[in-house]
Amino acid sequence: xxxxxxxxxxxxxxxxxxxxxxxxxxxxxxxxxxxxxxxxxxxxxxxxxxxxxxxxxxxxxxxxxxxxxxxxxxxxxxxxxxxxxxxxxxxxxxxxxxxxxxxxxxxxxxxxxxxxxxxxxxxxxxxxxxxxxxxxxxxxxxxxxxxxxxxxxxxxxxxxxxxxxxxxxxxxxxxxxxxxxxxxxxxxxxxxxxxxxxxxxxxxxxxxxxxxxxxxxxxxxxxxxxxxxxxxxxxxxxxxxxxxxxxxxxxxxxxxxxxxxxxxxxxxxxxxxxxxxxxxxxxxxxxxxxxxxxxxxxxxxxxxxxxxxxxxxxxxxxxxxxxxxxxxxxxxxxxx
Numbered sequence: 001x002x003x004x005x006x007x008x009x010x011x012x013x014x015x016x017x018x019x020x021x022x023x024x025x026x027x028x029x030x031x032x033x034x035x036x037x038x039x040x041x042x043x044x045x046x047x048x049x050x051x052x053x054x055x056x057x058x059x060x061x062x063x064x065x066x067x068x069x070x071x072x073x074x075x076x077x078x079x080x081x082x083x084x085x086x087x088x089x090x091x092x093x094x095x096x097x098x099x100x101x102x103x104x105x106x107x108x109x110x111x112x113x114x115x116x117x118x119x120x121x122x123x124x125x126x127x128x129x130x131x132x133x134x135x136x137x138x139x140x141x142x143x144x145x146x147x148x149x150x151x152x153x154x155x156x157x158x159x160x161x162x163x164x165x166x167x168x169x170x171x172x173x174x175x176x177x178x179x180x181x182x183x184x185x186x187x188x189x190x191x192x193x194x195x196x197x198x199x200x201x202x203x204x205x206x207x208x209x210x211x212x213x214x215x216x217x218x219x220x221x222x223x224x225x226x227x228x229x230x231x232x233x234x235x236x237x238x239x240x241x242x243x244x245x246x247x248x249x250x251x252x253x254x255x256x257x258x259x260x261x262x263x264x265x266x267x268x269x270x271x272x273x274x275x276x277x278x279x280x281x282x283x284x285x286x287x288x289x290x291x292x293x294x295x296x297x298x299x300x301x302x303x304x305x306x307x308x309x310x311x312x313x314x315x316x317x318x319x320x321x322x323x324x325x326x327x328x329x330x331x332x333x334x335x336x
Contacts, residue, residue: 001040001041001044001048001050001053001062001063001064001065002038002039002040002041002062002063002064002065002075002076003017003021003038003039003040003041003053003059003061003062003063004036004038004059004060004061004062004063005017005036005037005038005039005058005059005060006036006058006059006060007035007036007060008058009036009037009057009058009059009060010058013056013057013058013059014030014037014039014058016056016057016058017039017053017056017058017059018030018039020052020053020056021039021041021053024048025043026041026042026043026044026048027041027042027043028040028041028042029041029042029071029076031076031077031078033078036060038076040070040071040076042070042071042227047064048064050062050064063075067216067219068216068220068223069216069219069220069222069223069263070223071223071226071227071231072219072222072223072226072233072263072264072265073219073262073263073264074261074262074263074264077264078264079264080092080264080266081231081232081233081264081265081266082094082266083204083232083233083234083265083266084204084232085125085161085163085180085181085204086161086180086181087161088124088125088161090234090266090268090294090295091266091294092266092294094294095331096289096293096294096295096296096327096331097124097125097268097294097295097296098118098122098123098124098125098295098296098298098324098327099123099124099125099126099127099163099268099295099296099297099298100118100121100123100125100126100127100296100297100298100299100300100320101114101115101118101123101126101127101128101299101300102114102127102128102129102299102300102301102307102309102314103128103129103272103299103301103307103309103310103313103314104128104129104130104142104143104147104307104308104309104310105128105129105130105142105143105147105148105150105151106143106307106308107150108150108153108154110301110302110303111128111150111151111153111154112153112154112157113302114128114154114300114301114302115154115155115157115158115160116158117300117302117317117320118160118300118320119158119159119160120321121317121320121321121323121324122324122328123160123300123324124160124161125160125161125162125163125180125181126151126154126155126158126160126161126162126163127162127163127164127183127297127299128147128150128151128154128162128164129142129147129164129165129309130142130143130144130145130146130147130148130151130164130165130175131144131147131164131165131166131167131171131175145174147164148164148174148175148177148178148179149178151164151178151179152178152179155180161180161181162178162179162180162181163179163180163181163182163183163206164178164179164182164183165183165184165185166182166183166184166194166198167185167188167194168191168194169193169194169197172197172198172201176201176203179203180203180204181203181204181205181206181234182198182201182203182204182205182206183205183206183208184198184205184206184207184208185208186208186209186210186211186238186273187210187211189207189208189209189210189213189217189218189221190210190213190217190221192221192224195221195224195225196224196225196228198225198230199224199225199226199227199228199229199230200228200229200230201230202230203230203232204230204232204233204234205225205230205232205233205234206233206234206236206268206297207221207222207225207233207234207235207236208236208238208270209235209236209237209238209240209255211239211240211241211249212240212241213240215255215258215259215262218235218255218259219235219259219262219263222235222263222265231265233265234265234266234267234268234294234295235259235263235265235266235267235268236267236268236269236270236297237251237252237253237255237256237259237267237268237269237270237274237288237293238269238270238273238274238297239251239252239270239273239274239275240252247274247275247276247277247280248273248274248275248276248277248313249273249274249275249276250274251269251271251274251275251284253269253284253287253288253291254291255267256269256288256291256292256293257291257292260292266294266295267293267294268288268293268294268295268296268297269284269285269288269291269293269295269296269297270296270297270298271284271285271288271296271298272297272298272299272310272313272314273299273310273313275313276310276312276313277312277313278304278312278313278314278315278319281298281299281313281315281323282315282319282322282323282326285298285323285327286326286327286330289327289330289331289334290330290334296327298315298320298323299313299314299315300314300315300316300317300320301314301315301316302316302317303316304316
């Protein structure tokens with residue numbers, strides 16, 4: 001439920017409404033606006049009888065919000081949220097952010113070489129996987145904590161914040177020690193215990209859409225994080241599973257403008273995992289920005305042919321240089 005106060009409502013009237021909500025055993029979340037204050041009501045399991053609230057002085061209207069996500073919706077939070085990752089801003093009125101680097105951290109030499117490539121081309125955040133959720137148990141699973149150290153070392157050397165995936169609660173202390181942005185991967189989008197724990201942290205979070213998740217489920221997963229107090233969440237579309245086998249996944253670019261209508265959280269796109277083909281990454285990167293994405297996550301490896309993970313979808317240095325040049329041209333056109 002959303003309680004909209006009159007523009008002339010006094011602070012005492014607002015406090016009275018909050019008190020009335022709390023007397024009902026519910027939580028009141030004031031949402032100050034430029035013209036009037038709204039009060040979000042949380043904690044109800046079904047319809048809330050609104051007669052008492054509706055007749056309180058200063059109440060303009062009461063709206064019943066049936067979505068399973070409230071705090072991440074524009075109903076409760078009309079202003080867009082900007083997420084800051086160690087000085088890099090992601091959101092409306094910010095330049096599109098590029099997060100780039102190898103799928104997995106393989107060695108010190110590989111990580112440093114890839115970091116230098118993406119930094120020189122203009123990427124702002126360095127990505128690399130230390131813990132890798134693989135379909136089969138015999139595939140390369142990542143270097144673990146040693147990989148985190150190599151990622152941090154590479155990020156510090158080139159002067160970039162770093163993002164990496166955390167797969168379970170027991171990894172949080174180590175990942176938080178070395179990473180600036182915590183990634184919740186597609187397979188963990190509905191790991192609700194993990195979502196609650198990252199919601200209690202100060203770290204910004206990158207939440208990827210599950211491979212079979214609806215948009216409502218995607219935003220409800222983000223709600224788990226925000227409900228624990230951490231509103232620094234970046235959403236990421238990375239393709240969904242459909243009947244199509246020509247690409248790794250089906251990139252649902254319609255989610256970008258739709259999520260921007262429904263939620264105040266920024267959203268980026270990962271065309272590498274979505275398509276699985278390096279030849280498609282550049283064109284889908286540009287399409288994502290045209291759709292309104294706040295940034296991109298692209299896999300880059302200094303020698304994709306020798307990559308231990310996802311080499312077929314990784315760009316090499318010259319290919320990434322060309323993509324960044326094209327994206328800068330496109331950004332100028334889009335902002336004109």
